[in-house]
Amino acid sequence: MTEHKVEIAMRPDGPAGAEILGFRPLYQQVKANFVRRLVDGSWAPGMALPSESQLASEIGVSQGTVRKALDELAAENLLVRRQGRGTFVAEHDEQRILFRFFKLMSDDGIARFPDSKVLDGTCGPADAAERTALNLQAQEAVIRIRRIRSLGGKPLVLETVSLPAHVFPGLENGPVPNNLYSLFATRYGITIANARERLKAVALTPDQAEHLRVAAGTPALEIDRIALSLDGSAVERRLSLCLTEEAHYQSDLR
């Protein structure tokens, strides 16, 4: 078992390094400690964490401080807390979490997860857009997966996923599951923490239109997603072209 310690000592009676470093709350240090365990895999998806009081005594802070750290991580969807059962590391294959990264739904309001069929998978040098999105150097290789996602047999999305080859070695060989993010987690230990999407309306090219079985020039919703892992690095770029005749992208502003 790896040793885990909160790096900076607790403030003693008088103000210590506070005036130098500008003061960092204890619970944030504890939280950072927990994030490290998530990143390095010592807390793996689905796992039950030790209880609050165990963590508190291990680290040497009060239960309330541990609680505040855990509550924030739960609010960021990295942990799931269940009263009476314990605190668990979030998984990416639960229904409720699937739709956190899938905002497209049919107009009747019923949220279903689409099938997907891979068109092709290639590996080659990143283009300019991919280099910008993924912070890559010129000549660095990306794995590219194109697929069609359908709802009830009807083509809905033409999707191009670009992944840095050095982050996902060997992914180009072998089958591609419908839910990529749980593959990232189980096979590469990479958790997608959040994502940024940019939406535009575009006209489909003849080639794109053919894959989606509509006329060239049909308007489509273009979703340009950059997904960030736990440590904040961009690990996926996904360009989706969506037909929105009978579906829409739902965004809740709170």
Added chain:
Amino acid sequence: MTEHKVEIAMRPDGPAGAEILGFRPLYQQVKANFVRRLVDGSWAPGMALPSESQLASEIGVSQGTVRKALDELAAENLLVRRQGRGTFVAEHDEQRILFRFFKLMSDDGIARFPDSKVLDGTCGPADAAERTALNLQAQEAVIRIRRIRSLGGKPLVLETVSLPAHVFPGLENGPVPNNLYSLFATRYGITIANARERLKAVALTPDQAEHLRVAAGTPALEIDRIALSLDGSAVERRLSLCLTEEAHYQSDLR
């Protein structure tokens, strides 16, 4: 000064109404109390709240319980907490809050707020879409405002705002400010708490295209927004057609 009281008495030693009602945490009751003050206007936008300890002793709970209620309201953007200064009711005309409901930005990443020019304002019976969106009966009247929003002189959005006439009496007379939501707050005491947007890609009709000075059939991003007030009722429907040649809709998934 109006009297404010937490409705249900604190649980006495033994379990009281808990087994009947299924238990509602104290801090949630306190929070509901605070929301009521926001709704009825006794806490108006921009106002400073009493301090935590004042509120705590007024209601008869501990400061920590008040704090949890205030923290949640701050997380929902209804309050703003400033260390050393106090807790304030959120306003809708601060820069940072404007962009909570305006996700369109130019591709260079610079977030600017667009001008707007009113095309026309009418008042008439709600159509089917408006009735559904705003929960109106047949024959109920809505105020309709159409306007063009431009960025740097360039038309960007053709927007149709529909408002229940009985909620905003007299709004059809008089000027329409660029920022409608702060008008709602100051003149009608209505705070927009959150909104739901549905996005589609559509082709512009000749009429729409003319207003935006582009060719008919140009793809546009259609944003169908329903805005909810503090008490959860739908008070605005806004249908926007956005050109996305040099701009995009940004959505952050967390």
Added chain:
DNA sequence: TAGTGGTCTAGACCACATC
């Protein structure tokens, strides 16, 4: 200097899940 929110602690009790 006084007053505010922010952090931290310690302990009690409650609701929920499992054994």
Added chain:
DNA sequence: ATGTGGTCTAGACCACTAA
């Protein structure tokens, strides 16, 4: 019956702001 997270309290001290 036991252990978990959830709620509630009370009090101490810290950091920030303004007078």
